[in-house]
Amino acid sequence: MVTENRMPMTPLERVDEPDMGTHLIDQHRYTDPEFAKLEWDRMWTKVWNIAGPLCDIPEVGDYFTQTLGRESFIFMRTGEDEIKGYYNICPHRGSRLRPSIGLGHAEQIQCPFHLWTFDIEGELHTVPDRQHFVNGIPEEKQQLAEVRVDTWGPFVFFNMNEEAEPLSEFLGVIPSHLDPYHFEDYHLVQDFELIWECNWKFAVDQFAEIYHLPALHPQLIEWWDTAGTPLDVYDGGKHSRQLIRQGYPDGGAWTDEMARRHGYDDKEMITDSQWQQLAAVGIDKDSFEGGVNDVRPAITKARRELYEQMGVDVSALHDEQLIDDYHYMIFPNITLNIGGTSLTYFRARPHPTNPDQCLWDYQVYARLPQGAPAPPRPSTVRGTARDVEVFEALAQDMAQAQIVQESYHSQGFNGILLNSEERRIRAMHHALEQYLYGPDR
Numbered sequence: 001m002v003t004e005n006r007m008p009m010t011p012l013e014r015v016d017e018p019d020m021g022t023h024l025i026d027q028h029r030y031t032d033p034e035f036a037k038l039e040w041d042r043m044w045t046k047v048w049n050i051a052g053p054l055c056d057i058p059e060v061g062d063y064f065t066q067t068l069g070r071e072s073f074i075f076m077r078t079g080e081d082e083i084k085g086y087y088n089i090c091p092h093r094g095s096r097l098r099p100s101i102g103l104g105h106a107e108q109i110q111c112p113f114h115l116w117t118f119d120i121e122g123e124l125h126t127v128p129d130r131q132h133f134v135n136g137i138p139e140e141k142q143q144l145a146e147v148r149v150d151t152w153g154p155f156v157f158f159n160m161n162e163e164a165e166p167l168s169e170f171l172g173v174i175p176s177h178l179d180p181y182h183f184e185d186y187h188l189v190q191d192f193e194l195i196w197e198c199n200w201k202f203a204v205d206q207f208a209e210i211y212h213l214p215a216l217h218p219q220l221i222e223w224w225d226t227a228g229t230p231l232d233v234y235d236g237g238k239h240s241r242q243l244i245r246q247g248y249p250d251g252g253a254w255t256d257e258m259a260r261r262h263g264y265d266d267k268e269m270i271t272d273s274q275w276q277q278l279a280a281v282g283i284d285k286d287s288f289e290g291g292v293n294d295v296r297p298a299i300t301k302a303r304r305e306l307y308e309q310m311g312v313d314v315s316a317l318h319d320e321q322l323i324d325d326y327h328y329m330i331f332p333n334i335t336l337n338i339g340g341t342s343l344t345y346f347r348a349r350p351h352p353t354n355p356d357q358c359l360w361d362y363q364v365y366a367r368l369p370q371g372a373p374a375p376p377r378p379s380t381v382r383g384t385a386r387d388v389e390v391f392e393a394l395a396q397d398m399a400q401a402q403i404v405q406e407s408y409h410s411q412g413f414n415g416i417l418l419n420s421e422e423r424r425i426r427a428m429h430h431a432l433e434q435y436l437y438g439p440d441r
C-alpha cells in the first residue's frame with residue numbers, strides 16, 4: 001500500500017523463518033568469561049553497534065563519547081553531512097582525549113596529558129616542543145585512529161570491522177519497516193544508563209518475550225494482549241519483531257467469544273487502564289458512548305486527529321501503529337518499542353570484564369512536528385536498580401534478571417528451554433553463532 005506522499009507503509013505480512021532447531025541453549029554462554037571473550041573477538045568487534053543519538057550532535061564540532069567493552073570512542077559532526085568516529089585515544093602515549101562519558105562541542109581536540117592538539121578531522125595540528133621529537137613524528141601518530149560510522153533513523157552507528165558489510169545491508173528489513181515513522185523528527189526526552197546484575201544477553205532476553213507478562217507484570221495485562229501476537233524473525237535470525245496488541249481489557253483472555261458474551265456495547269466491562277488511556281486523548285466517562293470493544297478504535301481515531309492537529313504527519317502509519325507496541329529487535333542488543341509518535345529504546349552492552357553484569361541504556365524519543373525546536377537535552381540518569389527509581393515493570397524485570405543470572409551458575413540447571421513464543425531468544429543465539437563459529441558449523 002502507498003500513501004499520498006508515496007511513503008511505503010510498514011509491511012504487515014508474516015515471513016518464513018530460518019530453521020533454528022529446538023535444542024537447549026547452554027546457560028554457560030551467560031556466565032563463562034571465555035565465552036564473553038569469544039563474543040568480543042568475533043562479534044562485538046565485527047558487528048554494527050549503535051553509538052548514540054544523532055540529535056546530540058546537530059552542529060559541526062558537536063561530539064559525544066561512548067564506550068563498548070574496554071573501548072572508548074568519540075563521535076563528532078565534522079561537516080553538515082559528515083560524522084566521524086575516533087578511538088578516544090591520543091596517539092602520543094595513549095591518554096583518553098575526552099572523558100569516556102559525555103558530550104560537548106570542540107573546535108579542536110586537545111589531549112589533556114601533553115596538549116597535543118588535533119583538528120576535528122583528526123589531523124595532528126599542534127605539538128608542544130615539537131623539536132624534542134628529534135627523529136620526527138611517525139605518520140601513524142599524525143592523526144586519530146578512526147572507526148567506521150554511519151547513520152540510520154535517530155541513531156549514529158559504528159563498526160570496528162573495516163571489512164564488515166555496509167550498515168544498510170546489516171539492517172536488512174529494518175529500514176523498510178520503520179522508515180514510515182519518520183525517525184528523523186524524533187528527539188531524546190529521557191536518558192538512563194543502568195547497571196544490571198546479569199549478562200548482557202539476559203537483559204536482551206528479558207524484552208524478547210511477553211510469555212512472562214502475566215506472572216511478572218500482572219499490572220499490565222489489562223492493556224496488553226499477551227496471547228498469540230504476531231512474531232517474526234528476519235535476516236537469518238538477526239532481527240525480529242512482535243506486534244503486541246494493546247487496548248484490550250483482559251490481556252490475552254479477551255476473545256471475540258467473550259466480547260459476544262458480554263456484549264460489544266458493555267460499558268461496564270471497560271477497565272481502569274482503558275479509561276486512563278481514553279482520558280489521555282480527551283475522552284471522559286460521560287462522553288464516551290461505546291462499549292468495551294469500542295475503546296481501541298476510539299483511541300486510535302482520537303490519536304490520529306490529535307497528531308494531525310499538532311502538525312505531525314502520521315499518514316504513512318497503519319491505524320494499529322497508533323495504538324499497538326510495534327516491538328522490534330536489532331541484533332545483537334537493541335530493543336525498540338514503537339508507538340505512534342514515541343520510541344523507547346533499550347540497549348544492553350557487555351560489561352568490560354564481568355559476564356555477570358551489563359550496562360543497560362534506556363532512552364525515550366518523542367516525535368515533534370517537522371521544524372519544531374528541539375527540546376532541551378535531558379541529563380543522563382546513572383545507577384543501579386537499588387539507587388535509581390524506574391517504572392514498575394522495569395524494576396520487576398531487573399530483579400528477575402539477577403535471580404536467573406545466579407541460577408545460571410548452578411550445577412542443578414541443565415540448559416535453557418524455549419517455547420515458540422520465546423523464539424526471538426533462539427534467533428539471537430542463532431545469529432550469534434554465525435558470528436562466533438561461522439555459517440557452516
Ligand code: FES
Nearest residue numbers: 090092093111114
Ligand atoms: S598522551 Fe596525549 S599528548 Fe601525550
Ligand SMILES: [Fe+2]
Nearest residue numbers: 206216217397
Ligand atoms: Fe518484562
